[in-house]
Amino acid sequence: MANKIPRVPVREQDPTIRATNFEEVCYGYNLEEAQLEASRCLDCKNPRCVGACPVGLQIPRFIAALHEGNLKQAASIIAEDSSLPSICGRVCPQESQCEGACILGIKGEPVAIGKIERFIGDWKLEHSDEVAADVAPQRGHRVAVVGSGPSGLACASDLAKWGYEVTVFEALHELGGVLVYGIPEFRLPKERIVAREIHEVEKLGVKFEKDVIVGRTVTIDSLLDEEGFDAVFIGSGAGLPRFMGIEGENLNGVVSANEFLTRTNLMHAYDNSFDTPIYVGKRVVVVGGGNVAMDAVRTAKRLGAESVIVYRRSEKELPARVEEVHHAKEEGIEFRMLTNPIAVLGNEQGWVTGIRCVEMELGEPDESGRRSPVVKADSEFEMACDVVIMALGTSPNPLIASTTEGLETNRRGCITASEEGQTTREGVFAGGDAVTGAATVILAMGAGRKAARAIDQYLSQKA
């Protein structure tokens, strides 16, 4: 029986070594391992994994193709629904999506769908000449995509495949959005994976223009009225980092996770051949429990600091991917759960010297269903540190909404859009973090694809 085989373990860089470098943590499967793992799939009649995937990847089909040794076919099956398998295989929270729904997971371990997807994606990058994508003939409509992150790339590649002329505008000097400024090299290699997967999107005919800040360099209206685009997709991503509003937060040494990660990832502060300065100190406290917090704390560790996570709920509530928490622990990250900062402490020169915290305990569940933390009486204590990194999420960037008349936002400042991505302006669609607030790569891709379908429908009717 296929499911008697245990889940094939994946090879990883030794934790003590990798905690000192920026090389990728996980080596991934080789062909033999991937095929062995593929043999565990039951090929269910009603595959629950497909329904649990935000982009609806035909999981049993590509696993079967791999099992039969038909890699080209496996890659083509994935390409029908996703242009970024090497990225998604690495950063999706599979445990709460495809693998979380896998029947094998009920009694044992689910099929390692993410690792298989990654293997096929990486194979495709190596053999990209052999797998040509189907691109429909040009339809004579131009679409502008704002942002080259996951939602923009997903939207752009679908539209390009359907024959639309697509230009993606990126504000920064590198393409990829959060894939390059946010997610660290050791989790998602930039040149080997991100740049090449984006190059695949380019090969579909998508044009990219960097250093264009929509809302400043151009506006949504100027794209539609002056530059001749027939529709716009806004995938501008998350925005301004949140801070706690506690005393001492503007001391030197307090940074947002976005700043810390942007300096290391986009600006390569860990690489001496780049000019970017970074301040790490000897001991770093990262406040938060999401993927961004894990990325920041593991980055600080790699830059040589003793690194601690401070999170106000318990470990069970950590929103980060299970694998990231596991990896962080292996690398020697200290976890201080049920702890909440109430002030950042500093010296006379205005530099951070520590953080004052209170202990928390879990009370009644809140609106998110998680038990909300309440302060334990008389539990105040201080921790010494040189750097405090706030990883508390983001609030929307106002640039586009404030410069586009008729584009409504909700009370949190996110762009209002329907399930299909239609905004309150005709011809203007949106998806990803700009609409939902900070979420995941794959949800953003899902939103980009839905918006692509809506744009196709809109332009087909218009024509």
Add this chain to the structure above:
Amino acid sequence: MFTILEKQLLAENIYLMKVEAPRVARAALPGQFVIVRADQVGERIPLTIADFDAAAGSVTIVIQTLGVSTRKICTLEAGDQLADFAGPLGRPSEFVHEPVEELRKRRYIFIGGGVGTAPVYPQVKWLKEQGVEVDVIIGAKNKDMLIYTAEMEQVASHLYITTDDGSAGSQGLVTTKLEELIAAGNHYDECVAIGPMIMMKFVALTTKKYNLKTTVSLNALMVDGTGMCGACRVTVAGKTRFTCVEGPEFDAHEVDFDEAMRRQGMYRTQEQRALAIHAEHEAGHQCRIGLDK
């Protein structure tokens, strides 16, 4: 890539560069800035726009060599290319959104200190084009460090020059000149000051005495410049604001200058180290024991 069309040495270590950037030139308004990167390994440096010409598709920046990155930019010559030139960023000066009739009722005093004189110019020029009266004070260390005096002469109603050593104009600080002008019976409705943080702080303290509304343009530390990282946060009226998307101009009487100056020094140790290593490399010294890593 963005081609440098023209380069001029304005004063010691201060250069003017006119850059081909049609999209930025078309969208720019007074008060905004750009993010410049010299090459593929360079930092993103925020620089206030000193002039722009939509028809010619060019944007002028004025840059003082301070650290490794600004030096790198200044080693480039006309015909060379900058890796990135993104903008215009930040909110335009408030007055560009006000009715011209209102502006014409007012009398402005602009104060430019050192390299900060350059971004004062497009604001004065813009107001002049709308028929608004603007007096300008330019301050510099000495005669040789004065920039933009000829250009400013063309657009200012009255131009006053002050130098620390009295080698040009009157000797003293810009604040001394400002108080003199007010004492002499000049009435101003609004003051705009751009220059070193310390100068802006003292202008703010001075104008506060006269209840004169004052705007300053903050040159905070930045990484992305688009509202993503929060490196540029400043405290204004007790609230944390992001210079890149909510500024760069703020009410001078509300800004916490001491905090802003301290935050500017956040990477000073690293910057000075980088500069020292850079200087050693330029002098032909190659460290053999890895101290430059």
